[in-house]
Amino acid sequence: TLSPYGVHQKHGQISNQRRQFSNTYISVEMDDATGVAVMKMKRPPVNSLNLELLTEFAISLEKLEIDRGCRGVILTSAIPKIFSAGLDITEMCGKNADHYGEFWRALQEMWLKLYGSNMVTIAAINGSSPAGGCLLAVSCDYRIMADNKKYTIGLNETQLGIVAPFWFKDIMTDTIGHRATERSLELGMLYSPTDALKIGLVDEVVAEDKVLSTASAVMAQWFAVPDHARQLTKSMMRKPNLDRLVTHREADIKNFVSFISRDSIQKSLQIYMEMLKKKGS
Numbered sequence: 001t002l003s004p005y006g007v008h009q010k011h012g013q014i015s016n017q018r019r020q021f022s023n024t025y026i027s028v029e030m031d032d033a034t035g036v037a038v039m040k041m042k043r044p045p046v047n048s049l050n051l052e053l054l055t056e057f058a059i060s061l062e063k064l065e066i067d068r069g070c071r072g073v074i075l076t077s078a079i080p081k082i083f084s085a086g087l088d089i090t091e092m093c094g095k096n097a098d099h100y101g102e103f104w105r106a107l108q109e110m111w112l113k114l115y116g117s118n119m120v121t122i123a124a125i126n127g128s129s130p131a132g133g134c135l136l137a138v139s140c141d142y143r144i145m146a147d148n149k150k151y152t153i154g155l156n157e158t159q160l161g162i163v164a165p166f167w168f169k170d171i172m173t174d175t176i177g178h179r180a181t182e183r184s185l186e187l188g189m190l191y192s193p194t195d196a197l198k199i200g201l202v203d204e205v206v207a208e209d210k211v212l213s214t215a216s217a218v219m220a221q222w223f224a225v226p227d228h229a230r231q232l233t234k235s236m237m238r239k240p241n242l243d244r245l246v247t248h249r250e251a252d253i254k255n256f257v258s259f260i261s262r263d264s265i266q267k268s269l270q271i272y273m274e275m276l277k278k279k280g281s
């Protein structure tokens with residue numbers, strides 16, 4: 001079927017208790033018995049967040065939000081070793097201002113839905129999670145990361161010659177505190193799971209094959225609290241950050257477009273992409 005946004009969706013029933021819907025880059029399995037949906041990103045090779053993935057992400061969350069049977073979402077990746085490589089750099093390179101604006105609006109839209117969700121959101125971080133990948137994780141209520149020292153998480157934007165916007169910075173500050181955020185963002189630091197746990201960037205580090213089962217167990221604990229009380233509390237905690245972006249949304253888009261269109265920034269991104277490609281070959 002075609003959603004109002006023009007995104008193709010496939011629907012399926014696995015059993016009486018499980019429903020599945022799938023787009024090109026997002027698949028969702030909803031368990032009606034538990035009220036938990038598992039939402040997986042599936043955009044090989046590295047789940048980089050392009051315009052289409054961000055749009056599908058927002059639509060999938062919106063569907064779950066209005067589904068009375070769904071109380072919680074576990075966000076994870078279908079790609080081994082990678083949670084998400086963050087924003088798709090090719091969306092920010094060599095395109096025109098209209099495209100940059102559309103892309104940034106889609107990112108804002110996805111974030112407002114994820115960070116502002118009434119559902120319990122748990123990030124099951126089963127691989128590396130730099131920059132925009134870290135934003136996804138930090139926007140959830142709880143983070144569980146796989147214990148593998150090859151995986152990293154953090155807001156490394158400055159390493160690419162770009163800057164984490166204020167709303168990335170705000171939720172990082174709320175998670176790990178001002179001093180740690182200042183150092184972490186200025187240096188563009190990426191943390192191993194153990195170090196991320198030490199600074200409170202993730203809440204738990206567990207064996208790789210226990211990430212999803214731990215997420216389900218944590219979800220059950222959060223479900224033990226009455227939904228209305230938890231939701232009002234979440235909204236009270238998160239409303240200032242949400243309002244700040246909503247109020248400055250157009251200015252934020254303008255700022256992004258003018259920043260990313262600079263020749264010097266385009267050059268930095270190109271060099272970074274070339275470095276990534278060389279590393280891979």
Ligand SMILES: CCCCC/C=C\C/C=C\CCC/C=C/C(=O)SCCNC(=O)CCNC(=O)[C@H](O)C(C)(C)COP(=O)(O)OP(=O)(O)OC[C@H]1O[C@@H](n2cnc3c(N)ncnc32)[C@H](O)[C@@H]1OP(=O)(O)O
Nearest residue numbers: 048085086087088089128130131132162256259276277280
């Ligand atoms: C006062 C002024 C204020 C101004 C502020 C205003 C606005 C703010 C402006 C900008 C804000 C932008 C915010 C940006 C957020 C981001 O998320 S940027 C993306 C950052 N991401 C990264 O740095 C991650 C880069 N990737 C990696 O480190 C690795 O790929 C990996 C994820 C660790 C996986 O490693 P590995 O498994 O070894 O895979 P490869 O490195 O070989 O990669 C496979 C292919 O994928 C391509 N690729 C990787 N990441 C990306 C990406 N993010 N986008 C696009 N493509 C990516 C990589 O090039 C390989 O391609 P080929 O197979 O070689 O073709």
